[in-house]
Structures are given as C-alpha cells and as structure tokens.
Amino acid sequence: MSNKLKVAVALATAVAFAFGAVGCAASGTSAGTNDKTYVIYSDNAFAPFEYLDTATNKYVGVDMDLLAAIAKDQGFSYEVKNEGFDAAMGAVQAGQADGMIAGMTITDKRKETFDFSDGYFDDGQIMVVPADSSIASLDDLKGKIVAAKASTQGATYADENKDKYGYTTQIYEDSPTMYQAVENGSNAACFEDRSVIGWAIKQGDVKLKTVGDILNPGQYGFAVKKGSNPELIDMFNKGLANLKASGEYDKILAQYGY
Amino acid sequence: MDFARVWNEALPLLLQGVLTTILISILSIIFGMVLGFVSCMMGLSKNFVLKWLSRIYVWLIRGTPMLVQAFIVYLSLPQVVQLFVPSFRIDSFTAGLVTLSLNAGAYLSEIFRGGIKAVDKGQIEAARSLGLSSARTMMKITLPQALRVAIPAMVNQFIITIKDTSIISVIGLAELVNRARTYVGSTYQFFATWVLVAAFYLVVISALMWVSQRFERSMTYDAEDGSGPGPGAKAAVLAGEYIRGE
Numbered sequence: 068m069s070n071k072l073k074v075a076v077a078l079a080t081a082v083a084f085a086f087g088a089v090g091c092a093a094s095g096t097s098a099g100t101n102d103k104t105y106v107i108y109s110d111n112a113f114a115p116f117e118y119l120d121t122a123t124n125k126y127v128g129v130d131m132d133l134l135a136a137i138a139k140d141q142g143f144s145y146e147v148k149n150e151g152f153d154a155a156m157g158a159v160q161a162g163q164a165d166g167m168i169a170g171m172t173i174t175d176k177r178k179e180t181f182d183f184s185d186g187y188f189d190d191g192q193i194m195v196v197p198a199d200s201s202i203a204s205l206d207d208l209k210g211k212i213v214a215a216k217a218s219t220q221g222a223t224y225a226d227e228n229k230d231k232y233g234y235t236t237q238i239y240e241d242s243p244t245m246y247q248a249v250e251n252g253s254n255a256a257c258f259e260d261r262s263v264i265g266w267a268i269k270q271g272d273v274k275l276k277t278v279g280d281i282l283n284p285g286q287y288g289f290a291v292k293k294g295s296n297p298e299l300i301d302m303f304n305k306g307l308a309n310l311k312a313s314g315e316y317d318k319i320l321a322q323y324g325y
Numbered sequence: 326m327d328f329a330r331v332w333n334e335a336l337p338l339l340l341q342g343v344l345t346t347i348l349i350s351i352l353s354i355i356f357g358m359v360l361g362f363v364s365c366m367m368g369l370s371k372n373f374v375l376k377w378l379s380r381i382y383v384w385l386i387r388g389t390p391m392l393v394q395a396f397i398v399y400l401s402l403p404q405v406v407q408l409f410v411p412s413f414r415i416d417s418f419t420a421g422l423v424t425l426s427l428n429a430g431a432y433l434s435e436i437f438r439g440g441i442k443a444v445d446k447g448q449i450e451a452a453r454s455l456g457l458s459s460a461r462t463m464m465k466i467t468l469p470q471a472l473r474v475a476i477p478a479m480v481n482q483f484i485i486t487i488k489d490t491s492i493i494s495v496i497g498l499a500e501l502v503n504r505a506r507t508y509v510g511s512t513y514q515f516f517a518t519w520v521l522v523a524a525f526y527l528v529v530i531s532a533l534m535w536v537s538q539r540f541e542r543s544m545t546y547d548a549e550d551g552s553g554p555g556p557g558a559k560a561a562v563l564a565g566e567y568i569r570g571e
Contacts, residue, residue, distance in 0.1 A: 153506065157515055180513045212416075214497065218510025226511075237417060237497040238507045244400065248497065251403040252414050 108155035137306030186286025211255035221258035342504030357429025386431035421493035440475030
C-alpha cells in the first residue's frame with residue numbers, strides 16, 4: 068500500500084514538474100514576439116481569391132496576397148493549406164487549422180461556430196446563365212435546374228427560393244464544374260459570388276453572363292473556430308486597417324480588377 | 326456530435342440520397358453485367374476487331390480514375406456532341422449511370438474472363454467432341470461453372486460499384502454523399518452526419534451481401550452449410566450428365 072502511495076506521489080510530482088515546465092515555456096514565448104506558425108486553410112479553386120497560378124505552381128489571389136501583407140505588417144508567420152472550402156471549415160472546427168481565409172461570407176449562422184474578423188471584401192450572389200441564354204430574371208427559372216456550390220451562400224439562397232420560383236437545385240463541389248454544367252446546358256443557371264464570376268467572365272474563360280442584381284450583399288471575413296485564437300483575429304483586423312490606411316489594400320485589389 | 330439533431334433534420338434529405346444511390350447502383354450493376362458479358366465474349370472471340378475493341382475498352386476504363394471519367398462524361402463529352410447536335414443535353418444522373426456502368430462493365434469483363442478460364446479445358450474439349458456447338462458448349466457447360474467461380478469476385482465488384490456512386494457526387498448528382506455535403510455545408514454537423522452516412526452505406530451493402538450469399542448458396546455444389554446442392558448446382562450436374570450421355 069505504502070509503496071503504491073510513494074509511486075503515486077512520485078508520478079504526481081513528475082507530472083506537476085512537467086506541466087510547470089510547459090507552462091514556463093508557453094509564457095516565455097507569449098512574452099516575446101509571437102513565433103508560432105499559424106496554420107491557415109483555404110479553398111483551392113476560388114479565383115480570384117485563391118487559385119493555382121499555373122506558371123509558378125503556387126496559390127495566388129486576393130486572400131493569399133492580403134494574408135501575406137497582413138502577416139508581414141503584424142509580424143506573424145503562417146502556413147497556408149489550399150484544401151478546399153469544406154475541408155477548410157472541417158479543419159478549423161476540428162482544430163487542425165488555426166484559421167481560414169477562403170472568400171467566406173460573414174453570416175449570423177456561421178457566427179454560431181466561427182469568430183470572424185472585420186469584413187475585408189464586399190460581395191454578394193448573382194445569377195449566372197449561359198452567354199446566349201434568354202433567361203433574364205429569377206421568374207424565368209420555373210421548371211429548370213439551378214446549380215450552386217456546396218456550403219456557399221449561393222447554395223443557401225438557391226435552396227431558400229426554390230419553391231418561390233419553382234426550380235430544382237443541383238449541388239457541386241467546386242466552381243469550374245458548376246460553370247461547365249451551366250455552359251453545357253445541363254443546368255439552366257447558377258448562383259455565384261459576383262466577384263468570382265465577374266473575374267472569370269473578364270478572363271474570357273467561360274461563356275457565361277450575369278443577370279439581375281446582387282441577391283444578398285455580404286462581406287468576406289477571416290475566420291477562426293469560435294472562442295479560439297482571438298489574437299489572430301486581432302492581428303488580422305489591425306493589419307487590415309494598416310493596409311487600408313497605407314493604400315496597399317487598394318493596390319492588392321486593383322491587381323485582380325477591383 | 327449531435328446525433329438526435331442530425332437524425333431529425335437530415336433524415337429526409339439523406340433518405341432521398343440513399344434512394345438515388347440504390348437506384349443508380351442497381352441500374353449500373355445491371356448495365357455493367359450486360360456490358361461486361363458482351364465485352365468478355367468479344368474478348369474471347371476469334372474475330373480480331375471484336376477482340377481488340379474489348380481490350381481497348383477494358384484498358385481505357387481500368388487505366389483511368391473514375392473521377393476523371395465522370396468529369397469527361399458529364400463536362401467534356403457534351404461539348405463534343407453539341408458540335409453535331411446543338412440541342413444535346415446530359416443530366417448528372419445519366420452521366421453518372423454511364424460512368425458507373427462502363428466501369429463495372431470493364432471490371433466484370435475481366436472477372437467473367439477469369440471465371441471462364443478457370444473451367445477445365447478438358448470439359449470443353451469433351452463437349453465439343455460429343456458434337457455440341459461452341460455456342461452450346463459455352464451456354465451449357467462453360468458458363469454455369471464459370472459463374473460459380475466468378476460469384477465472389479462479382480459480388481465484390483457490386484459492392485465497389487455501390488461505393489463508387491459516392492464519386493458521382495462531384496458532378497452534382499444528389500446521391501447520399503452529395504446530400505450529406507449539402508446538409509453539412511449549412512449546419513457544420515460533420516461528425517454525426519458522416520457517421521450516419523457510413524451507417525446507410527453499411528445497411529445497403531449488407532443487404533446486397535445477404536442477397537448474394539443466398540444466391541451463391543443456390544449455385545454452389547457442395548454448400549458450406551451442408552444443405553446440399555442448390556438449383557444452380559443441380560443444373561451444372563445435369564449438364565455434366567448430359568455430356569456423359571446419362
């Protein structure tokens with residue numbers, strides 16, 4: 068009995084020391100400059116916010132450039148993983164990622180599970196149809212199939228209004244597949260973020276056009292899991308404000324045609 | 326991890342998805358069997374053109390990932406067809422069905438070929454020397470025995486086809502995975518939803534395994550549970566007696 072007790076005391080002491088040491092180490096880093104490397108997840112096909120530059124084989128875009136500029140301004144290091152929008156949300160929720168930046172619109176519903184930075188880009192959804200389509204408004208969608216991308220505001224909008232306008236929805240995982248399905252006429256229209264489709268059309272990559280007004284205006288935000296990494300949100304907001312003040316923010320956006 | 330919430334909210338959505346998954350699985354397996362059989366017969370034929378058509382088909386399908394095939398059938402193929410028929414449209418169900426059937430067909434073709442090769446050559450020679458035509462030998466002697474050998478591999482392919490339907494979710498077919506993704510996308514209930522989806526697949530595949538076990542038992546000469554030969558096995562025995570002239 069007494070032997071077991073001794074072992075228990077020894078173990079408890081060892082554990083206490085170990086925790087003490089970790090505690091010291093942790094407080095040591097937070098006192099100085101923050102040298103933690105944050106893992107940031109992002110989408111992999113969401114031009115012009117993040118997309119693969121085939122010339123350099125690197126991910127570029129508004130989000131990537133903004134993140135780089137803000138990290139430089141605030142002096143934190145990070146690593147980006149472009150794994151897709153769903154994967155990014157899953158990784159943040161699972162604690163595998165410290166944050167995500169993926170052209171993610173700030174919504175009340177998402178605020179239940181994420182903490183957002185200040186909005187860094189104004190956007191909203193717009194209806195997209197083939198360039199030669201006669202569809203001019205939501206009322207022309209009756210009996211048609213409308214495409215949307217999973218987990219996006221466009222999908223939510225498409226779902227909420229399908230009874231009102233009498234169309235059915237089809238859900239894709241990425242924008243290029245969705246665009247091609249609309250171009251091929253497999254689907255009559257899709258709902259996409261105005262910024263993204265505007266850029267794609269401007270690039271001449273897709274034979275599509277936008278019709279009507281922005282359906283539900285919103286803002287993009289940088290997100291972390293609710294209640295975690297508050298310092299990251301803080302640094303993002305400060306950095307963003309600095310970039311706006313210095314004019315670098317406008318410069319980055321101008322590169323992508325905004 | 327809110328299973329009760331996911332169960333209440335997502336069940337109608339997921340059940341619709343399961344129905345689509347089951348429907349496209351059954352159709353793909355049927356079309357795949359037909360394609361596989363035709364391709365296998367072409368492959369064994371002495372006709373050079375038929376033989377190579379079959380080989381090229383199996384080579385193309387086995388040599389490329391199904392995900393890529395799904396994109397080609399749904400996104401690339403219509404562009405080619407529309408050059409000739411501008412009004413041509415393909416929906417994701419049809420595209421998915423074509424992809425899955427082509428896939429199952431290519432693998433089943435090889436499975437059938439393996440089954441036929443496993444039949445003792447002496448039996449075929451005996452049947453031919455007794456005056457049975459080669460077609461009749463194939464139908465009465467080779468195929469019943471080949472089928473018996475091929476059943477485990479066939480069932481395996483059916484299971485793979487059911488699972489492969491999840492790949493078709495990328496072209497927007499509202500099957501189980503696509504539905505689940507839609508639900509997860511707006512609720513973030515990752516854990517419970519995907520566990521539930523896994524359970525649905527388990528149920529569907531278990532049902533298939535149950536049916537196929539019964540079928541396999543009916544085809545097996547010496548049933549493992551000692552219940553004696555089933556009707557399929559009896560047919561094979563009768564075929565043997567027919568050859569021997571009994």
